[in-house]
Amino acid sequence: MKLQYLVERLDLKILCCEDKLESDVSDGYVGDLLSDVMANSSKGTIWITRQSHQNIVAVASLREHAAIILALGKKPDDDTIEKATREGIPILATDRPGFEIAGRAYALLSNDRPFRTDTES
Amino acid sequence: MNRAYEKTFSVEGDNFDNAGTASIEIKKILKDLRIDEDVLRKTAIVVYESELNIISYARSGNITLYVDDDTINIDVKDEGPGIEDIDLAMQPGYSTATEYIRQMGFGAGMGLYNIKSCSDLFEISSTPNVGTRLKIIIKRNGR
Numbered sequence: 726m727k728l729q730y731l732v733e734r735l736d737l738k739i740l741c742c743e744d745k746l747e748s749d750v751s752d753g754y755v756g757d758l759l760s761d762v763m764a765n766s767s768k769g770t771i772w773i774t775r776q777s778h779q780n781i782v783a784v785a786s787l788r789e790h791a792a793i794i795l796a797l798g799k800k801p802d803d804d805t806i807e808k809a810t811r812e813g814i815p816i817l818a819t820d821r822p823g824f825e826i827a828g829r830a831y832a833l834l835s836n837d838r839p840f841r842t843d844t845e846s
Numbered sequence: 847m848n849r850a851y852e853k854t855f856s857v858e859g860d861n862f863d864n865a866g867t868a869s870i871e872i873k874k875i876l877k878d879l880r881i882d883e884d885v886l887r888k889t890a891i892v893v894y895e896s897e898l899n900i901i902s903y904a905r906s907g908n909i910t911l912y913v914d915d916d917t918i919n920i921d922v923k924d925e926g927p928g929i930e931d932i933d934l935a936m937q938p939g940y941s942t943a944t945e946y947i948r949q950m951g952f953g954a955g956m957g958l959y960n961i962k963s964c965s966d967l968f969e970i971s972s973t974p975n976v977g978t979r980l981k982i983i984i985k986r987n988g989r
Contacts, residue, residue, distance in 0.1 A: 759898075760956035763891055764963075768883075776951045783866020787873055787890045804863070812870070 726750050726837045728791050731771065732817060735829055737794060741806050742815035750791045753834065755827050759784050766790065771830060773823045777801045782808040790814065796823035850914040851879060857900040857907050859926065862950065865901050869894040872911055879913060881986065888964035888984050889918050895957040896922040896980060902947050903927060904977065915986070917966075922980040929972040936962065936970075 729746040732739060739746070751769035756762040757776050766772060768789040774781060777799050785793050792815040795801060801809075801816055809816045819826055853875070855868040872893050876886055893909060900907035904926030912919040929935045936958050943953020962968045967983035 757951050758954040758956070759951040760895065760954045760960060763894055764956065764960045768887075774951075778950055780862065780865050780950060780952075783870055783894070786870055787866065787894055788887075 726834060728771075728815065731830060731833060734833055735819065735826055737817040737819050740795075740801060740816040740818055741810045742813055745792075745813055745815045748791050750834065751838075753827060753830050755823055763788065771817075773827055773830075775799050775823065777805060779805045779808045781805065782812055782814055785809075785814045786812040792817050794819065794823075794826060796821065796826055850912060851875070852910070852912045854908050854910040857897055857909060857924075859901060859903070859905045859907070859924075861901055865898060866894060868897050868909055872909070875911070876913070876918070881913075881918070885918065885984055885986050889920070891964045892920055892961050892982050892984065895961045896920065896982075898952055899957050899978075900924045900926075902943060902952060907977075917986060918984040920980070920982040920984075922982075923977065924979075925977045928974040928976055928978055929970075930974055932970055932972060 728748050728750050731750055732746060749769055750771055752767045753771045754762060754766035755773045757774055762772060763784050766788050770790045771792050771794055772785055772790050773794045773796055775796060777795055779802060781793055782805060795818045798820045806816060857868055873890050876889060896909055904924035907924030910921040934940055938959040939955040941953045941955035947953040965982045966985045969981040972978040
């Protein structure tokens with residue numbers, strides 16, 4: 726699923742990297758502990774978080790996330806946007822709570838792909 | 847690859863503004879070397895957690911990347927407080943991080959545990975008040 730489609734359906738504000746919305750979203754992850762996100766999220770993820778400092782960009786870049794979504798009106802630091810622009814990681818924002826965004830995104834992504842089975846890794 | 851690749855990155859303690867810089871550069875190098883996706887993922891986690899450990903706890907440190915046809919070798923050496931009880935430090939969830947570090951979402955006590963999980967060989971040694979050394983080898987699958 727294209728990031729652009731999720732941005733429209735979830736009514737997300739685009740804070741940077743508008744030119745990266747054609748990338749594919751394949752998964753999502755919710756977390757505020759950077760080690761957890763680093764270890765357990767996957768490539769092409771939309772990462773929903775309340776962390777807004779610049780260190781989130783390195784995590785998203787290293788794990789090749791499709792975008793970071795800041796939930797519940799969380800504003801990013803200036804240097805977060807600067808770094809994200811440099812690394813090409815879109816930062817998206819919403820006033821809605823993370824639970825709602827995760828649920829809606831999950832529903833959209835689930836319709837877009839078959840359920841994972843236990844035999845798949 | 848015909849010849850091995852080696853590079854050392856220095857990391858400054860307490861400099862959270864540049865956290866991840868060495869890891870991002872290492873990942874770009876490995877991508878250029880066409881390292882497999884899964885090996886790339888493991889290496890990124892190992893290097894990132896090692897970099898953050900130096901920044902969070904040590905005065906300074908070095909991460910040396912050495913890549914040959916069969917393996918990715920990562921040597922981490924820092925000058926800092928060292929670790930008194932390595933078994934305890936290896937336990938997931940155990941952390942000595944300050945409140946400031948935790949507020950940023952670091953210091954969950956998963957760093958060393960995640961490094962070990964991603965390594966095919968993992969060695970740790972530490973001298974209190976001197977520093978800590980890690981030696982990590984990740985095999986390049988099917989090569």
